Amino acid sequence: MxxxxxxxxxxxxxxxxxxxxxxxxxxxxxxxxxxxAVARAARQAIDEARDKVAAVLGTTPGDLVFTxxxxxxxxxxxxxxxxxxxxxxxVSAIEHHAVLHAAQRAERLFGSPVRVxxxxxxxxVDLKALGAALDRTxxxxxxxxxxxxxxxxxxxxxxxxxxxxxxxxxxxxTDAVQAPPWLDVARLAEGADIVxxxxxxxxxxxxxxxxxxxxxxxLEPLIYGGPxxxxxxxxxxxxxxxxxxxxxxxxxxxxxxxxxxxxxxxxDRLRAGLLASIPAAHETAPGQxxxxxxxxxxIDGVESESLLVLLDGYGVAASAGSACASGAMEPSHVxxxxxxxxxxxxxxxxxxxxxxxxxxxxxxxxRAVPAAVARLGGSxxxxxAVTG
Amino acid sequence: xxxGVDSSVAAALMLREGHEVVGATMKLWGGPSDSGxxxxxxxxxxxxxxxxxxxxxxxxxxxxxxxxxxxxxxxxAHAQARTPNxxxxxxxxxxxxxxxxxxxxxxxxxxxxxxHARVTKSATTWQLRRGxxxxxxxxxxxxxxxxxxxxxxxxPIGELTKEQVRRVASDLDLRTAGKPDSQDVCFxxxxxxxxxxxxxxxxxxxxxxxxxxxxxxxxxxxxxLVTVGQRRGLGLHAVxxxxxxxxxxxxxxxxxxxxxTLEDLLVGTLLIDEMSWSCSPLVPGAxxxxxxxxxxxxxxxxxxxxxxxxxxxxVLEEPARRVAPGQAVVIYAPGSGDEGGDDxxxxxxxxxxVxxxxxVxxxGTAA
Numbered sequence: 028m029x030x031x032x033x034x035x036x037x038x039x040x041x042x043x044x045x046x047x048x049x050x051x052x053x054x055x056x057x058x059x060x061x062x063x064a065v066a067r068a069a070r071q072a073i074d075e076a077r078d079k080v081a082a083v084l085g086t087t088p089g090d091l092v093f094t095x096x097x098x099x100x101x102x103x104x105x106x107x108x109x110x111x112x113x114x115x116x117x118v119s120a121i122e123h124h125a126v127l128h129a130a131q132r133a134e135r136l137f138g139s140p141v142r143v144x145x146x147x148x149x150x151x152v153d154l155k156a157l158g159a160a161l162d163r164t165x166x167x168x169x170x171x172x173x174x175x176x177x178x179x180x181x182x183x184x185x186x187x188x189x190x191x192x193x194x195x196x197x198x199x200x201t202d203a204v205q206a207p208p209w210l211d212v213a214r215l216a217e218g219a220d221i222v223x224x225x226x227x228x229x230x231x232x233x234x235x236x237x238x239x240x241x242x243x244x245x246l247e248p249l250i251y252g253g254p255x256x257x258x259x260x261x262x263x264x265x266x267x268x269x270x271x272x273x274x275x276x277x278x279x280x281x282x283x284x285x286x287x288x289x290x291x292x293x294x295d296r297l298r299a300g301l302l303a304s305i306p307a308a309h310e311t312a313p314g315q316x317x318x319x320x321x322x323x324x325x326i327d328g329v330e331s332e333s334l335l336v337l338l339d340g341y342g343v344a345a346s347a348g349s350a351c352a353s354g355a356m357e358p359s360h361v362x363x364x365x366x367x368x369x370x371x372x373x374x375x376x377x378x379x380x381x382x383x384x385x386x387x388x389x390x391x392x393x394r395a396v397p398a399a400v401a402r403l404g405g406s407x408x409x410x411x412a413v414t415g
Numbered sequence: 416x417x418x419g420v421d422s423s424v425a426a427a428l429m430l431r432e433g434h435e436v437v438g439a440t441m442k443l444w445g446g447p448s449d450s451g452x453x454x455x456x457x458x459x460x461x462x463x464x465x466x467x468x469x470x471x472x473x474x475x476x477x478x479x480x481x482x483x484x485x486x487x488x489x490x491x492a493h494a495q496a497r498t499p500n501x502x503x504x505x506x507x508x509x510x511x512x513x514x515x516x517x518x519x520x521x522x523x524x525x526x527x528x529x530x531h532a533r534v535t536k537s538a539t540t541w542q543l544r545r546g547x548x549x550x551x552x553x554x555x556x557x558x559x560x561x562x563x564x565x566x567x568x569x570x571p572i573g574e575l576t577k578e579q580v581r582r583v584a585s586d587l588d589l590r591t592a593g594k595p596d597s598q599d600v601c602f603x604x605x606x607x608x609x610x611x612x613x614x615x616x617x618x619x620x621x622x623x624x625x626x627x628x629x630x631x632x633x634x635x636x637x638x639x640l641v642t643v644g645q646r647r648g649l650g651l652h653a654v655x656x657x658x659x660x661x662x663x664x665x666x667x668x669x670x671x672x673x674x675x676t677l678e679d680l681l682v683g684t685l686l687i688d689e690m691s692w693s694c695s696p697l698v699p700g701a702x703x704x705x706x707x708x709x710x711x712x713x714x715x716x717x718x719x720x721x722x723x724x725x726x727x728x729x730v731l732e733e734p735a736r737r738v739a740p741g742q743a744v745v746i747y748a749p750g751s752g753d754e755g756g757d758d759x760x761x762x763x764x765x766x767x768x769v770x771x772x773x774x775v776x777x778x779g780t781a782a
Contacts, residue, residue: 355442355476
């Protein structure tokens with residue numbers, strides 16, 4: 028029995044994506060850049076996929092660049108903008124490393140200073156601090172739509188208003204990688220100029236993503252070669268991946284309301300059960316608006332590195348913070364930015380639900396997590412301290 | 416699992432014996448390195464070996480413990496002109512400290528490592544013995560293992576020679592079969608070396624070299640890095656001296672290193688003040704062998720007890736070069752270093768890290 032509760036890390040391919048991709052993994056093939064019938068068929072598949080993705084993201088088909096994933100999309104946004112526009116780069120402290128490390132790289136490459144905006148212990152960007160970081164010289168602002176670790180939704184329309192008022196020359200990028208299965212990206216990211224998504228977070232395949240342009244923005248490409256993607260991203264298209272992403276995004280958009288209700292109900296039960304059975308567990312950013320599939324806790328006196336090994340043994344796939352190149356756990360920069368001490372941040376547990384999560388998965392986690400915590404010397408309510 | 420051949424084969428042998436095995440690699444050093452057990456390439460090798468063996472692999476991040484318990488004391492020892500052995504500190508605090516403590520929490524009965532040494536049991540006592548391959552024996556760096564630790568530590572490759580270990584690895588087609596042994600301190604990079612590592616953390620100051628008669632013999636860079644017993648790198652070729660000269664003592668407050676002849680370096684007695692016994696303390700008068708460095712020759716001697724079980728004196732049969740403060744003195748049953756020594760004669764009895772110059776008695780040629 029396996030309870031996969033790490034959907035924010037990656038979520039299984041949805042049937043719609045698999046069915047859409049299938050022809051492009053068997054009989055159909057073709058390089059969309061060619062001029063013959065085989066190429067035209069692939070080109071048509073890409074064009075239709077582009078229409079679908081653009082519609083869900085609230086942009087026009089020409090204003091979409093397919094990439095190898097969310098990280099490339101975020102890198103293209105930050106580095107591509109910094110290459111053509113001098114000026115400070117403003118990022119929130121809880122951005123994904125795809126944004127933070129790209130900003131640091133841009134600082135080294137182009138001398139654009141990086142201004143990191145604090146967040147509160149509610150896991151939400153501090154608008155006052157953001158306002159203070161903005162001025163007319165800023166070239167790009169990057170604030171995610173949803174935090175990938177704690178799941179907090181960021182106030183993007185307020186962010187956009189501030190940027191327009193104080194830094195009218197700045198481009199606003201939002202990393203919306205965690206958003207599509209749960210949120211209406213077209214509406215929530217309305218104020219952003221460019222939006223990053225990644226297919227495998229919403230039931231599409233790994234290795235494909237997109238950067239959507241809601242307003243025309245000049246960016247220097249990251250990858251040079253052929254004229255694909257209107258010379259914004261060279262390289263032969265990943266036809267199957269792009270087709271799968273479009274199908275998954277459309278399906279996620281169609282099923283969003285029901286998926287949210289279902290996940291929220293399961294997540295609420297999971298969260299309430301764990302908080303009741305583990306006195307040392309605290310919810311991070313309690314009361315904040317979060318993704319319906321996100322359950323993020325910090326457990327005092329328990330090291331998540333050990334907790335995850337035990338949960339793995341009990342058949343529960345969970346995660347904590349981010350991992351370094353060797354695979355070792357690092358204290359989460361998100362929790363540290365939210366004001367947690369580094370040693371407390373090492374007790375994080377992230378359980379994220381998705382379209383395939385069942386009641387049984389939640390039941391297993393409700394037994395396994397307290398059992399693992401008890402084993403590691405954490406206190407649990409007596410009735411729960413039974414090893415599964 | 417460090418990603419080397421020894422720990423790879425240790426895991427394979429545990430599986431072969433029918434144990435339920437999970438591989439674990441400790442991430443210890445967060446800074447730059449070009450060798451040793453901490454690099455990403457080595458973690459990858461460990462992971463790939465686990466995949467080949469069909470077992471799970473986990474990485475434990477102990478970088479902050481390593482910094483606190485190994486790196487900081489290493490630097491501090493140099494600041495006091497000692498010559499630390501960080502591998503011993505790592506074994507004490509990380510491998511057989513933090514890691515061994517974590518294992519039962521995760522449901523494991525024991526940990527196995529790829530050290531060339533053996534753990535045996537006679538009646539109710541666990542014994543730590545030299546590895547079968549005497550040339551590769553690593554028992555010296557394991558002296559801190561007491562009865563409680565030995566009961567939960569397995570050293571499966573201790574019965575094999577290095578050549579046999581490599582043969583097992585190549586028979587199993589493990590990717591680490593031909594990997595060279597790591598020799599150096601894992602957190603010191605080859606191009607920077609010890610001087611740059613320590614120099615980035617504490618000020619290194621020059622000092623004077625003086626003879627045992629008090630004559631000034633010149634200057635030396637970085638007195639903090641000078642080691643008792645050191646002969647090279649002192650710049651003494653400029654001074655015409657009739658015989659080889661060695662550092663016989665370092666006096667940091669007065670910023671001098673005393674240089675003398677080999678005879679000046681020799682001692683006949685070792686004073687022990689905090690022996691970590693592997694089994695029950697020795698009775699005074701017992702014949703012993705002592706080893707004064709990781710690959711040093713075992714020296715015969717006699718254990719004379721002291722006021723407490725952990726204190727005492729070893730009188731050497733023949734004088735030996737004095738031990739640099741910070742290095743470990745390890746005591747074995749007599750005959751431990753003999754090729755093919757029988758089982759009574761290869762038991763490690765205890766060891767300690769020599770802390771101050773004063774623990775070495777008889778600054779001359781005491782018999």
